[in-house]
Amino acid sequence: MRLLVDPPRTMNSGSSNFLLVPIPEYPVLDCVPNKNVKIVVLGASNVGKTALIVRFLTKRFIGDYEANTGALYSRKINLDGEQVSLQVQDTPCVSLQDDAEGLYCQEQINRSIYWADGYVLVFSITDHSSYRTIQPLYQHVRRIHPAGNIPVILVGNKSDLLRARQVAADEGETLAASLGGPYFEASARENHEGVHAAFLHLCGEVSRALGGGNGEKRRGGLHLARPKSPNMQELKRRFRQVLSSKGKSSTNTL
Numbered sequence: 001m002r003l004l005v006d007p008p009r010t011m012n013s014g015s016s017n018f019l020l021v022p023i024p025e026y027p028v029l030d031c032v033p034n035k036n037v038k039i040v041v042l043g044a045s046n047v048g049k050t051a052l053i054v055r056f057l058t059k060r061f062i063g064d065y066e067a068n069t070g071a072l073y074s075r076k077i078n079l080d081g082e083q084v085s086l087q088v089q090d091t092p093c094v095s096l097q098d099d100a101e102g103l104y105c106q107e108q109i110n111r112s113i114y115w116a117d118g119y120v121l122v123f124s125i126t127d128h129s130s131y132r133t134i135q136p137l138y139q140h141v142r143r144i145h146p147a148g149n150i151p152v153i154l155v156g157n158k159s160d161l162l163r164a165r166q167v168a169a170d171e172g173e174t175l176a177a178s179l180g181g182p183y184f185e186a187s188a189r190e191n192h193e194g195v196h197a198a199f200l201h202l203c204g205e206v207s208r209a210l211g212g213g214n215g216e217k218r219r220g221g222l223h224l225a226r227p228k229s230p231n232m233q234e235l236k237r238r239f240r241q242v243l244s245s246k247g248k249s250s251t252n253t254l
């Protein structure tokens, strides 16, 4: 069975700034047996974590969001001709501590890190401090998963804002190499293909790392419960919010 969140009833089809397509959700019981890929998206504030996830799952770009509270999105994807259950965990932002050695990282994020099989580390190419957050963030992931291979990709988002660039592409490449994953420059605002390629690459890596197993992978380090299940209420609330603000700002309805 597949559950859909309430579809929007009034929309402006000319706008790309609103979530026009509901993100398919389905209960955990409907997961594809033995093929459950769990990834978490991590990074500093305002780098575009939510925008990237929504872009990947809906091919759409939403202009503005309220601060993220950590939604979990679920859907089935086709990976090399195989159906795979994908869960993508959005997270609140992390930030560097004053000494820049450690991270401010909510407990909810630690749980997500423990739960996930693959990691999307995001910075904005327009914000060098978000780039500096990545190395400590990766070390943090390593502390939670001290053993084994960690499938990871590094995404430099907002590549459409070239004039505001603060992080050079080769800085991204170098950092990604040190983490042992590939670097993708992407624009959640302007380009679905780049975002899609990045997420799909990670899903493939995770699937290979799980080796066809059921996701019961490495379990060293901290013992933390998995994060809450798909947040349907949160999604519905966001749709309602988007629709009501749309209704206020435009007379164009379908």
Ligand SMILES: Nc1nc2c(ncn2[C@@H]2O[C@H](COP(=O)(O)OP(=O)(O)OP(=O)(O)O)[C@@H](O)[C@H]2O)c(=O)[nH]1
Pocket (backbone or CB within 6 Å): 043, 044, 045, 046, 047, 048, 049, 050, 051, 052, 062, 063, 064, 065, 066, 067, 068, 091, 092, 093, 157, 158, 159, 160, 161, 186, 187, 188, 189, 190
């Ligand atoms: N120009 C441009 N803006 C983007 C892009 N991606 C996201 N944004 C904008 O950046 C802002 C932050 O995007 P979010 O997706 O909310 O970022 P986040 O990392 O989830 O933010 P937090 O909730 O603070 O953790 C929003 O105003 C987005 O519209 C992009 O690729 N290009």
